[in-house]
Amino acid sequence: MRILVAPDSFKGSLEAVDFCRISQQVIAQQLPNAEVICRPMADGGEGxxxxxxxxxxxxxxxxxxxxxxxxxxxxxxxxxxxxxxxxxxxxxxxxxxxxxxxxxxxxxxxxxxxxxxxxxxxxxxxxxxxxxxxxxxxxxxxxxxxxxxxxxxxxxxxxxxxxxxxxxxxxxxxxxxxxxxxxxxxxxxxxxxxxxxxxxxxxxxxxxxxxxxxxxxxxxxxxxxxxxxxxxxxxxxxxxxxxxxxxxxxxxxxxxxxxxxxxxxxFDIIREHLHLDDVFKQGLDLVITGEGAFDSQSFAGKLPIALANLAKQHQVPVVVVTGCRGDGYREGREYGVTTVLPLCNKPMSLDQAMSNSEVLLQEVIEELCQILKIATLKAC
The missing domain is CATH 3.90.1510.10 (Glycerate kinase, domain 2)
Structure with a gap:
């Protein structure tokens, strides 16, 4: 299984490079046979x-x-x-x-x-x-x-x-x-x-x-x-x-x-310099991306949607991990987003979520890996 991890930063709480690091560590523990390709992303702002x-x-x-x-x-x-x-x-x-x-x-x-x-x-x-x-x-x-x-x-x-x-x-x-x-x-x-x-x-x-x-x-x-x-x-x-x-x-x-x-x-600039097209051409089974908030505003050129559009061309499923799953997030499916997973697993304040973002991300990726294990077993 080849997995591309390519998130944007979660402004003020989680850098894209840290998202990649945590995801890679968790996937290596849970899915030791998976190949993880990390590409920290950005949309022109921080990162x-x-x-x-x-x-x-x-x-x-x-x-x-x-x-x-x-x-x-x-x-x-x-x-x-x-x-x-x-x-x-x-x-x-x-x-x-x-x-x-x-x-x-x-x-x-x-x-x-x-x-x-x-x-x-x-x-x-x-x-x-x-x-x-x-x-x-x-x-x-x-x-x-x-x-x-x-x-x-x-x-x-x-x-x-x-x-x-x-x-x-x-x-x-x-x-x-x-x-x-x-x-x-x-x-x-x-x-x-x-x-x-x-x-x-x-x-x-x-x-x-x-x-x-x-x-x-x-x-x-x-x-x-x-x-x-x-x-x-x-x-x-x-x-x-x-x-x-x-x-x-x-x-x-x-x-x-x-x-x-x-x-x-x-995204076009990042895509060119990170040779994303080559990564997709070499074959992928899953894309994991993310941003701080994912809602209807994300469809106006935000990075996860641009990445999902590219993944859709190659028929690769996309998981978006987000700090806030807002109104209209389901519309992402029209752009190639398979599912959107929120970081927060229980009621908490914004400050709590931001200060615990690394732990919350680790838990979400662990749960995602369990789902992937089930999918792999059923495929066999």
Whole structure:
């Protein structure tokens, strides 16, 4: 029996590499004749760098940068053996870097992401994979552009302070100081949402509340991004209606408008670098994947569904392990998901579930192995 274990991270509780480690250990104990292929996955957010570097080979670099609210953070980015830089914005502007009580998308900035790009430029990188996801920001990528030398000026020709709110005062985008090395670069932006920059389905309306924005903040941030987009169209490309431009607080929009960048589904990037097609062609009996919550929202490009679609093409059953099995989870069967197994085996709080995620996962995989033993006996 060949089993592919390819989960996303469970944000804040269980890394994809730990999911793989625990699953492999349990399966080795329960099904000693099974071959387990581990591929930690990611969708552009946390874990993207590790997934690509561990799966394709490369090395890590560490750089101290400004976090979402300006405090220094030690961020890691990766470099593939062919020189391509792999950066996840969550490492420098991620929501997990800010205490819940301190989340403030009005002031949060992507400046640190720009600093990571500069560090990669200094190390000779000219091709980039930028994973969008898990951000605490709503600044349209303005902070990253500022760190790269772009000057954002108000009516008095003064440089804007960082953060999404300040963009409402934007009058001029000065590109003269933009790092000249960027003209020789190519940016592939890993993006798994189709949200535009503005409107009811845009960056602010959809993602702002989870970053701490209240009703009044949402109005301010939408006005600020509207102003920013009007200037982007003057100095770069008009991307306001581009599907995916609203990803990561609109960071996709800023990069697409002013940098040599293109959007690509995060799963497609991971699939290519981890040679997933080859793994399936060699034959599989089961795929085990997972994410923190699995519900109707998972069908909008989330990793387990993308993986299930691939498995469906090869007629391989898929088990999704999840921390929360929400409304609409059964619809996953239409996409190739065979069953969805929740981690929680009894009533417990979210904090209890997150703090005991490794033990809960071990128990779920043990039970799954028992089911597989029964299936194997019946097949014989």
């Amino acid at each position: 993207t760098v590790a997934a690509i570097i561990e799966g394709a080979g490369g090395r890590y670099h560490q750089c101290t940068v400004k976090g979402p609210l300006g405090c220094p953070v030690d961020a890691v980015w990766g470099q593939l053996n062919n020189g391509v830089a792999v950066i996840e914005m969550a490492a420098a502007a991620g929501i997990t870097l800010v205490e819940k009580t301190s989340l403030n998308p009005l002031k949060a900035s992507t400046w640190g992401v720009g600093e990571l790009i500069v560090d990669a430029l200094d190390k000779g990188c000219r091709q980039f994979i930028i994973g969008l996801g898990g951000s605490a920001t709503n600044d349209g990528g303005a902070g990253a552009l500022q760190a790269l030398g772009c000057r954002l000026l108000d009516a008095d020709n003064k440089v804007l302070i960082r953060g999404g709110e300040a963009l409402s005062q934007l009058v001029t985008i000065d590109l003269k100081g933009l790092d000249q090395r960027l003209s020789d670069c190519e940016f592939t932006i890993a993006c798994d949402v189709a949200n535009p920059l503005l409107g009811g389905d845009g960056a602010t309306a959809v993602f702002g509340p989870q970053k701490g924005a209240d009703a009044h903040d949402l109005i301010i941030l939408e006005q600020a991004l509207t102003q920013f987009s009007s200037l982007l169209s003057q100095y770069g490309k008009d991307v306001v209606n581009t599907p995916g431009a609203g990803a990561a607080g609109g960071m996709a929009a800023g990069m697409l408008a002013l940098l040599p960048a293109k959007l690509q589904p995060g």
